[in-house]
C-alpha cells in the first residue's frame with residue numbers, strides 16, 4: 001500500500017466513528033450484518049417490474065415459502081436455499097395451449113385443508129380461486145369469483161369463506177371495506193366516503209368455529225378539519241363470520257354485525273400518540289383470549305412505536321363498552337349489537353342502528369405503554385416470534401430496506417442486530433419470519449432475500465460474547481455460540497456470570513491459550529487490531545498494565561506503534577467493556593528480533609496525527 005492509499009483507507013476508518021453520534025446504548029444496534037459477514041441467499045426476479053408488490057406466504061404444512069406478485073409465483077424450498085419459478089399447471093389448463101396467455105394473481109394466502117397455498121387469479125376468460133397442492137402444485141377446491149382484489153390487500157381463507165378487503169376510496173365499482181365470499185354469495189361493507197387502508201384480518205383459526213367472530217385492523221382518514229387532530233385514525237372492527245346480511249332495502253348483503261372501536265397507541269403521560277398504523281403481527285397462543293397483537297405505528301413527526309394489544313381487551317371492549325350513539329340504541333330486550341345470532345330476522349330499528357356503523361365509546365388500549373419509540377428510524381414492517389420461556393423477538397424493517405432484530409422483555413427493547421439484506425436501499429414489500437426455522441424472508445419489488453436469524457457465530461468465540469448478545473435464538477454450548485438448545489448457557493440480561501456457574505462446567509470456555517508471539521523489527525511500524533464485536537462496547541489496549549491509545553474504527557480499535565523501540569516489547573491485550581463486564585478480545589506478545597533493522601518511515605502515524613488534528 002502506498003502512502004496516499006493507506007492514508008485514505010485510514011481516514012475512512014477514522015472519519016466514521018468521528019461523525020457517528022452515540023446516543024446511549026438503547027437505540028443503537030449492537031452489531032451490523034451485511035453481505036460481507038454473511039451470505040444471504042437471494043432470488044432476483046427475471047423481469048423486475050417497478051412498483052410491483054411481492055407478497056410472501058408460508059406453506060402452513062411444510063417449509064416452503066411462496067413469493068407472489070400479480071405477474072408470477074416463485075418458491076423458496078425451505079431446505080435447499082433455492083428460489084425458483086413455480087411451474088403451475090393451473091394456468092396452462094385455462095390457457096388451452098395458447099402461448100403468452102396472460103394472467104394476474106389477485107389473492108395469495110396460506111392453503112387450507114392441508115394444501116400449501118390458496119390463490120385467486122384472473123386470466124383472459126377466467127376468474128378463479130383454488131387451493132394448490134404441495135406435491136404437484138395441482139389446483140383443487142376451485143371456485144369462480146368475480147371481484148377485483150389486489151394481492152397487497154389482507155385476505156383470509158377459512159372454512160370455505162374468503163375474506164378480503166378493498167383499501168383506498170370508494171368508487172362506482174365498490175366501497176372500501178371488508179368483503180366475504182362464500183357459496184356464490186357476497187357480504188359487503190356499507191358504503192363509506194372516507195379513505196381507508198387495511199392492514200390485517202385476524203380470526204380464531206384454531207377453534208374451527210365458523211360461528212365465531214373475525215377482527216380487522218385498518219386506518220381511516222380523519223375528516224375533522226382541525227389541524228390539531230391526527231391525519232389517520234387507527235381502528236379495529238369485528239364482524240360475525242356467519243353474517244349473511246340484512247333484508248331487502250336494509251343492509252341486504254351487508255354486514256349486520258359490524259362494530260368498530262378506536263385503537264390507542266402512545267404515552268398518555270408524555271402526551272404523544274401514534275395513529276398511522278403500518279403493520280400488525282399476531283402472536284397466537286393456545287387460548288385465543290391471550291393472543292397478542294403487535295402493532296407498528298408512526299406519527300406525524302415520523303416517530304415509530306410498537307404497541308401490544310391483548311385479544312381479551314378487544315373482545316371485552318366490544319362486549320361491554322357503551323356505544324357512542326346512545327339515543328338510537330335498539331330495544332334493550334333484543335340481543336346486543338355485535339353478538340352473533342343465526343338468521344336474518346332483525347327488526348328494522350336494529351338494522352337502522354347497525355347501518356350507522358356503531359362505534360364503541362371506549363378505546364382499545366395497549367397492555368402497557370408503547371414498547372419502542374424510535375426517533376432515529378422509520379420502520380415499515382413488523383414480524384414477531386415469541387420464544388417460549390425466554391422473550392419475544394421483534395423483527396422490524398426500516399424504510400431503507402435494512403432490518404432490526406430486537407429483544408423485547410417487559411416493554412424494554414434491546415437492539416440485537418441490524419441486517420442489510422439488500423445491496424442498495426430499497427423499499428420492503430413484504431416480510432415473513434418462519435418461527436420454525438428462524439429464517440426471515442424479505443422482499444422488494446425485484447428480489448427476495450433470506451436471512452438466517454440463528455447464525456450465532458456472528459457473536460464471537462467466547463461464552464461471554466455469546467451471552468452479551470442477548471439473543472434468545474443463541475446460547476453457549478461446549479466452546480461455541482450455537483442455536484439455543486435446552487441446556488445451553490444464556491442470560492437474556494447479558495450477565496456473563498452464567499458462564500462460570502459450576503453446574504455448567506462442561507459447556508464453559510476452554511482455558512485461554514498463551515498469546516501468539518509476533519516478531520517485530522526495531523524502527524518499524526506495527527498495527528494491532530482489536531475486532532469490534534459490538535457497538536455497545538468500549539475497547540482498550542493494554543501493554544502489560546499500561547493503557548495504550550488506539551484509534552476507534554468500525555472494525556475495532558487499532559493500536560499503531562510507530563518506530564518500534566525496545567520498550568514496546570511485551571504482552572498486549574485488548575479488553576472490551578460492555579454491560580459492566582470485561583472481555584478479552586485479542587492478545588499478542590511482541591518481541592524484537594535482533595537482526596538488522598529495516599527502518600520504515602513512520603508516514604502512517606504522521607497521516608493519522610494529521611487526521612486527528614484536522615477532523616476531530
Ligand SMILES: *[C@@H]1O[C@H](CO)[C@@H](O)[C@H](O)[C@H]1NC(C)=O
Pocket residue numbers: 037038039452455457458
Ligand atoms: C454465519 O456467519 C458466518 C460468519 O459471519 C458466515 O461465515 C456463515 O456463512 C454464516 N452462515 C449462514 C448460514 O449464513
Ligand SMILES: *[C@@H]1O[C@H](CO)[C@@H](O)[C@H](O)[C@H]1NC(C)=O
Pocket residue numbers: 159160161182183
Ligand atoms: C355452502 O353450501 C353448502 C350446500 O348448500 C353447505 O353445506 C355449506 O355449509 C355452505 N358453506 C358455507 C361456508 O356457508
Ligand SMILES: *[C@@H]1O[C@H](CO)[C@@H](O)[C@H](O)[C@H]1NC(C)=O
Pocket residue numbers: 287289312316
Ligand atoms: C376469555 O376472557 C374473558 C374476559 O377476560 C373471560 O370471561 C373468559 O372466561 C375467557 N375465556 C377463556 C377460555 O379463557
Ligand SMILES: *[C@@H]1O[C@H](CO)[C@@H](O)[C@H](O)[C@H]1NC(C)=O
Pocket residue numbers: 300301302378
Ligand atoms: C417523514 O418522512 C417522509 C418520508 O420519509 C418525509 O417526506 C416527511 O417530510 C417526513 N416528515 C417529517 C415531519 O419529518
Ligand SMILES: *[C@@H]1O[C@H](CO)[C@@H](O)[C@H](O)[C@H]1NC(C)=O
Pocket residue numbers: 495496497579580
Ligand atoms: C450478574 O449476576 C450475578 C449473580 O447472579 C450478580 O451478583 C451480579 O450483580 C450480576 N451483574 C450484573 C451486571 O447484573
Ligand SMILES: *[C@@H]1O[C@H](CO)[C@@H](O)[C@H](O)[C@H]1NC(C)=O
Pocket residue numbers: 523563565601602
Ligand atoms: C525512531 O526512534 C529512534 C530511537 O528512539 C530515533 O533515534 C529515531 O530518530 C526515530 N525515528 C523517527 C523517524 O522518528
